[in-house]
Amino acid sequence: MTRRSFKRALGIFWWVTLLFLYAPLLVVMFYSFNSINSSARWGGFSLRWYRQLAGNEVIIAAIGNTLVLAIVSSLIAVAIGALTGYGLYRHRARRLGLLIALVYLPIVMPDIVFGIADMTFFVGINRLTGLLSPGLATMVIAHVTFQIPFVALLVYSRLVGLDATLFDAAKDLYASPAQRALHFLLPTLRPALLSAFFLSFTLSVDDFVISFFTAGPESATLPIYIWGAIRRGVSPEINAIATLMIAAVALVAVISLALGRHRGRA
Amino acid sequence: MPDTATDVAAARQQGDTARRASSIGLKGIRKEYPGGVVALESVDLQIGAGEFFTLLGPSGCGKTTLLRILAGLDEPSAGSLTIGGVAVTETPPHKRSVNTVFQSYALFPHLSVRDNIAFGLKMRGVAGAERDTRVKRIADFIQLGELVERRVDQLSGGQRQRIALARALVCEPDVLLLDEPLSALDAGLRRKLQVELLRTQQRLGMTFVFVTHDQEEAMVMSDRIAVLNDGVIQQIGTPQQVYERPVNLFVARFMGHDNIFAVSARHERRITTPIGELTGERPCHGAHVLIRPETIELSAPESEGVEPGKPLNRLFCRVEERFYRGNNVEYRLALEEGGTGATLIAEISNCGERLFRVGDRVRAEIYPEDVVALGDEGSTS
Amino acid sequence: MSSADPVWRRRRHRETRHLLLSVLPGALWIFVFLVLPSLYLMSVAFMTNGGYGQPQLPLTLDAFRNLAGFGFLGWSPGNLYTLLRSLWQALLSLALVILVAYPIAWYIALCRAPLRPLMLLAVVVPSWTNQVIRAFGWMNLLAPGTPLSELAVRVGLVAPNLGLFPSSFAVTLGLVYNFLPFMVLPLYAAFEKLDHARIEAARDLYAGPLRAFFVAVLPQTLAGLLAGSVLVAIPAFGMYVIPELLGGGRSQMLGNLVAQQFGQAANWPLGAAGALLMLLATLVGLVILRRLGRRLGGDDMVI
Numbered sequence: 001m002t003r004r005s006f007k008r009a010l011g012i013f014w015w016v017t018l019l020f021l022y023a024p025l026l027v028v029m030f031y032s033f034n035s036i037n038s039s040a041r042w043g044g045f046s047l048r049w050y051r052q053l054a055g056n057e058v059i060i061a062a063i064g065n066t067l068v069l070a071i072v073s074s075l076i077a078v079a080i081g082a083l084t085g086y087g088l089y090r091h092r093a094r095r096l097g098l099l100i101a102l103v104y105l106p107i108v109m110p111d112i113v114f115g116i117a118d119m120t121f122f123v124g125i126n127r128l129t130g131l132l133s134p135g136l137a138t139m140v141i142a143h144v145t146f147q148i149p150f151v152a153l154l155v156y157s158r159l160v161g162l163d164a165t166l167f168d169a170a171k172d173l174y175a176s177p178a179q180r181a182l183h184f185l186l187p188t189l190r191p192a193l194l195s196a197f198f199l200s201f202t203l204s205v206d207d208f209v210i211s212f213f214t215a216g217p218e219s220a221t222l223p224i225y226i227w228g229a230i231r232r233g234v235s236p237e238i239n240a241i242a243t244l245m246i247a248a249v250a251l252v253a254v255i256s257l258a259l260g261r262h263r264g265r266a
Numbered sequence: 267m268p269d270t271a272t273d274v275a276a277a278r279q280q281g282d283t284a285r286r287a288s289s290i291g292l293k294g295i296r297k298e299y300p301g302g303v304v305a306l307e308s309v310d311l312q313i314g315a316g317e318f319f320t321l322l323g324p325s326g327c328g329k330t331t332l333l334r335i336l337a338g339l340d341e342p343s344a345g346s347l348t349i350g351g352v353a354v355t356e357t358p359p360h361k362r363s364v365n366t367v368f369q370s371y372a373l374f375p376h377l378s379v380r381d382n383i384a385f386g387l388k389m390r391g392v393a394g395a396e397r398d399t400r401v402k403r404i405a406d407f408i409q410l411g412e413l414v415e416r417r418v419d420q421l422s423g424g425q426r427q428r429i430a431l432a433r434a435l436v437c438e439p440d441v442l443l444l445d446e447p448l449s450a451l452d453a454g455l456r457r458k459l460q461v462e463l464l465r466t467q468q469r470l471g472m473t474f475v476f477v478t479h480d481q482e483e484a485m486v487m488s489d490r491i492a493v494l495n496d497g498v499i500q501q502i503g504t505p506q507q508v509y510e511r512p513v514n515l516f517v518a519r520f521m522g523h524d525n526i527f528a529v530s531a532r533h534e535r536r537i538t539t540p541i542g543e544l545t546g547e548r549p550c551h552g553a554h555v556l557i558r559p560e561t562i563e564l565s566a567p568e569s570e571g572v573e574p575g576k577p578l579n580r581l582f583c584r585v586e587e588r589f590y591r592g593n594n595v596e597y598r599l600a601l602e603e604g605g606t607g608a609t610l611i612a613e614i615s616n617c618g619e620r621l622f623r624v625g626d627r628v629r630a631e632i633y634p635e636d637v638v639a640l641g642d643e644g645s646t647s
Numbered sequence: 648m649s650s651a652d653p654v655w656r657r658r659r660h661r662e663t664r665h666l667l668l669s670v671l672p673g674a675l676w677i678f679v680f681l682v683l684p685s686l687y688l689m690s691v692a693f694m695t696n697g698g699y700g701q702p703q704l705p706l707t708l709d710a711f712r713n714l715a716g717f718g719f720l721g722w723s724p725g726n727l728y729t730l731l732r733s734l735w736q737a738l739l740s741l742a743l744v745i746l747v748a749y750p751i752a753w754y755i756a757l758c759r760a761p762l763r764p765l766m767l768l769a770v771v772v773p774s775w776t777n778q779v780i781r782a783f784g785w786m787n788l789l790a791p792g793t794p795l796s797e798l799a800v801r802v803g804l805v806a807p808n809l810g811l812f813p814s815s816f817a818v819t820l821g822l823v824y825n826f827l828p829f830m831v832l833p834l835y836a837a838f839e840k841l842d843h844a845r846i847e848a849a850r851d852l853y854a855g856p857l858r859a860f861f862v863a864v865l866p867q868t869l870a871g872l873l874a875g876s877v878l879v880a881i882p883a884f885g886m887y888v889i890p891e892l893l894g895g896g897r898s899q900m901l902g903n904l905v906a907q908q909f910g911q912a913a914n915w916p917l918g919a920a921g922a923l924l925m926l927l928a929t930l931v932g933l934v935i936l937r938r939l940g941r942r943l944g945g946d947d948m949v950i
Contacts, residue, residue, distance in 0.1 A: 006856075007754070007757055010750050010753060010754035010757065011754065013750050013751070013754070014750075014751060014754045014755075014766075017747060017751055017827075018769060020747075020824070021769075021770065021773045021824070021827070022773060023784070023788060024773075024781055024783075024784025024785050024787070024788055024824070025773060025776060025780075025781070025784055027784050027787045027788050028780065028783065028784045028787060031787060039787040039790060039793065040790065040792040040793045040794075080672045080673045080676060081673060083669050083670075083672055083673060084669070084670050084672070084673030084674065086669055087665075087666055087668075087669025087670035087673075088670060090665065090666070090669065091662065091665075091666045091669075091670075094666070099670060099674060102674055102677055102678065102682070103673065103674065103677065105677060105681060105682065106677060106681055108929055108933060109681065109685070109926075109929070110881075110882060110885035110902075110925045110926070110929055111882075111885075111887065112885055112887045112902045112905060112906060112922070112925070113685070113688070113885070113905075113922045113925050113926055114681065116688060116905065116906070116909055116918065116919075116922060117681070117684035117685045117687070117688040117922070118680065118681070118684050119909065120684065120687060120688055120691065120909075120915070120919075121680075121683065121684030121687055121688075122684075124687065141680050142680065144676065144680075145676060145677055145680045145681050148673050148676060148677060149677075152673060163370050163372055165368045165369070165370050165372040166372050166374060168334075168337075168339050168359075168366070168368065168372065169366070169368060169372035169373075169374070170374075170385075171338070171339060171358070171359040171360050172337055172338075172339065172359050172360075172364070172365055172366045172434075173360075173365065173385050173386035173389055173433070173434075173437065174360045174361075174386050174389040174390045174437070175360055175385075175389040176360050176389070179360075179389050183385070183388070183389070184374065187376045187377075188374070188375070188376050190376075202775055205777065206775065206776070206777050206778070207777075208777060208778060208779045208888060209887055209888060213909075222777075223777045223779050223780075226777075226779050226780065226783065227779050230779070230783055230786070230892060238783060239787075242777075242780040242783060242784075245776065245777060245780060246776050246780065249775045249776055250772075253772065253775060257768075341658065
């Protein structure tokens with residue numbers, strides 16, 4: 001086989017794989033505009049499932065919960081995680097193995113163990129103190145826990161990529177510790193903090209398992225609603241919500257990419 | 267605090283050279299890192315106001331550590347430091363009237379060139395209008411032209427270097443520290459900026475402490491040079507002193523490694539070396555002697571001596587190799603008699619006279635005062 | 648002298664305080680809301696199941712015996728089958744993921760440099776969608792009556808009136824789909840650094856294409872392959888959503904078994920014992936990954 005035909009074969013395989021990767025998403029989007037209740041037959045274009053969505057208060061509430069959860073948890077995670085990332089960078093010369101392992105833990109922990117551990121913990125705390133009954137608060141806590149490492153990692157890698165003498169230069173040019181944070185560190189980290197926020201947001205919206213186990217009766221998010229709807233029996237309404245979520249994620253991705261490109265130029 | 271109302275340009279116009287300059291005093295400065303690595307061993311040093319002072323040495327000799335201690339970026343483990351007669355050993359860097367031009371330039375990527383230059387003034391609380399005038403003045407002074415309007419990532423290495431210099435100078439520090447500021451540039455640009463930097467210093471009369479590992483650069487620029495090795499100052503002196511009268515083997519080798527010979531026997535001013543018996547100016551105590559290649563004079567063996575009356579070391583040699591360099595010619599000479607196979611290197615400036623050819627017999631003449639006795643490695647003045 | 652040196656002591660103090668102030672909030676958060684809960688969960692695995700799933704003293708190893716299949720009614724193979732199925736599904740999907748990801752990563756590395764980030768993005772983007780939705784998409788594609796299922800019926804792969812979903816085939820497919828990017832990324836990193844001169848040298852020395860592959864290509868990508876394998880196999884072993892949605896009752900995996908014990912089955916200690924097993928598997932995976940990272944000279948940041 002010549003090199004060229006080898007590459008051509010790989011190229012065909014690439015397009016087939018792309019089809020494999022996008023087919024399930026395209027199918028969902030496609031049938032969300034189907035006028036009949038079927039995921040096997042096409043009955044003509046219609047927006048009826050979207051209209052049905054708009055009238056469904058449970059779904060509206062779920063969208064609200066999803067957004068509140070994602071935004072609140074991302075904000076907290078960015079604040080705490082950025083501090084962690086900075087601390088790990090500042091003291092990287094020290095032996096911080098255990099600390100780093102701790103920060104990595106949420107990433108490597110299997111979702112289901114993570115969710116169940118938090119659930120049992122919150123139930124226990126609730127029984128002892130009456131605090132932390134399952135709901136948005138417990139979900140925010142759990143989400144922040146898995147968002148922190150990603151934020152810390154982003155901030156850390158941004159700092160490591162920086163010329164270390166910039167810190168010296170700021171000191172040398174009469175910046176006090178507070179001024180260094182305000183006029184050097186924050187502006188330098190701004191792109192990283194922005195991507196950290198978007199990443200946290202996406203992670204939060206994408207999560208199902210951990211949300212599922214830490215949610216309360218009133219705090220169902222969209223993924224939890226979809227899960228329930230699927231288990232009750234497939235309704236084309238789900239296609240419509242799922243399409244909206246895919247669009248939202250794509251939008252966030254485009255925004256953060258555009259930000260990244262802008263950063264590349266600036 | 268220096269008088270902030272005075273600006274660099276005004277100082278130049280008034281020819282007021284001593285105003286901004288401060289002397290520096292280091293006493294028993296020692297730096298030891300945790301784990302026992304000693305970067306500096308008890309350094310004593312006086313740098314005069316308005317001096318262009320260079321710390322010269324190979325990488326890892328402690329010169330950058332010393333500079334960082336001056337800047338306040340590192341704390342000494344022991345010893346004291348004064349700038350302008352004021353003790354500043356414990357003063358944090360942002361409270362010292364000292365600025366640094368970093369090797370990597372360390373320009374803030376999130377700021378424009380203008381904001382980079384204005385950064386120090388802003389941190390010191392200089393008001394916006396005055397900041398602008400001072401930035402403009404320094405930009406004129408360093409002839410930055412339209413560079414001020416550019417973004418940092420649009421600058422070339424030489425331009426970055428000048429912005430970094432402007433950013434440090436605009437603060438009008440008592441002392442300017444320069445950490446190998448030219449080492450990232452190519453040779454041609456480097457020579458141009460050496461001259462520029464030197465002129466800037468001369469016009470401002472500011473105290474410059476310059477760190478480099480390039481002995482040629484150090485000699486071109488400095489009023490005085492301190493040669494460092496292994497955290498110890500080997501020699502302090504003018505470029506001429508350090509080059510022509512190195513005190514020990516390390517300094518001699520670092521400043522140019524040709525023609526260093528071990529002394530195998532000595533009697534008063536007579537010494538025995540691998541190139542034969544030589545007469546020095548004074549009784550020699552060191553274990554080595556140095557003969558700088560350009561102090562050697564060559565002539566045809568049958569011609570008249572240079573100054574027949576003077577005591578002169580005369581060695582008869584044969585030209586083994588010749589390297590023509592345009593402005594000078596290097597000959598590698600093998601001793602005809604009295605030597606033990608050692609090679610003597612002579613560098614003759616090219617005045618258009620007839621060159622010797624490989625295989626020619628020549629007579630090398632060395633003045634006794636050009637036979638420099640060297641102390642042992644590590645021994646200092 | 649350094650430890651007795653007052654400058655150093657003062658400095659160390661200051662630095663330690665700084666370290667605590669900066670890292671403590673995050674570390675404490677993770678410790679309180681993940682480490683403590685996990686420790687509690689682990690301790691539950693050693694407790695007795697009291698009536699409604701609530702763990703009670705005394706401490707016992709009943710949960711582990713339970714997990715191995717010993718119940719009130721003697722030994723039954725159900726749980727053991729679930730464990731074996733988890734293992735089988737993880738390994739099968741790993742093998743398939745490698746088969747798909749290897750050529751893909753190679754192809755991306757062969758393409759022009761400006762295209763590569765976009766191609767990687769194209770591989771990763773689907774995984775940004777919620778995994779419930781992705782599984783739902785496969786349900787739509789594989790359900791009885793859909794073109795794919797009809798095709799399978801016609802070829803004789805499934806009985807008439809049945810679909811490709813729910814089935815353990817659908818679970819495997821879902822796992823491959825879910826974990827493909829986890830393998831493509833480390834493999835691509837390896838292919839990007841591929842030394843092409845070695846392939847040419849092998850060809851030059853009369854190696855056939857296959858021989859050249861095993862001598863010059865595979866060894867250079869082994870590190871990425873192994874790292875990717877850990878990243879795929881370990882999470883696949885504990886997968887919950889995909890078997891739950893695509894598998895139907897007979898394709899249960901460990902994750903489902905665990906989740907059930909905290910729901911209808913109401914046996915927290917048994918569930919906790921299963922979770923403990925998953926944690927152990929994760930730990931083994933991490934140790935392997937670290938070893939690899941160190942031995943193959945890569946950075947520790949693979950995780």
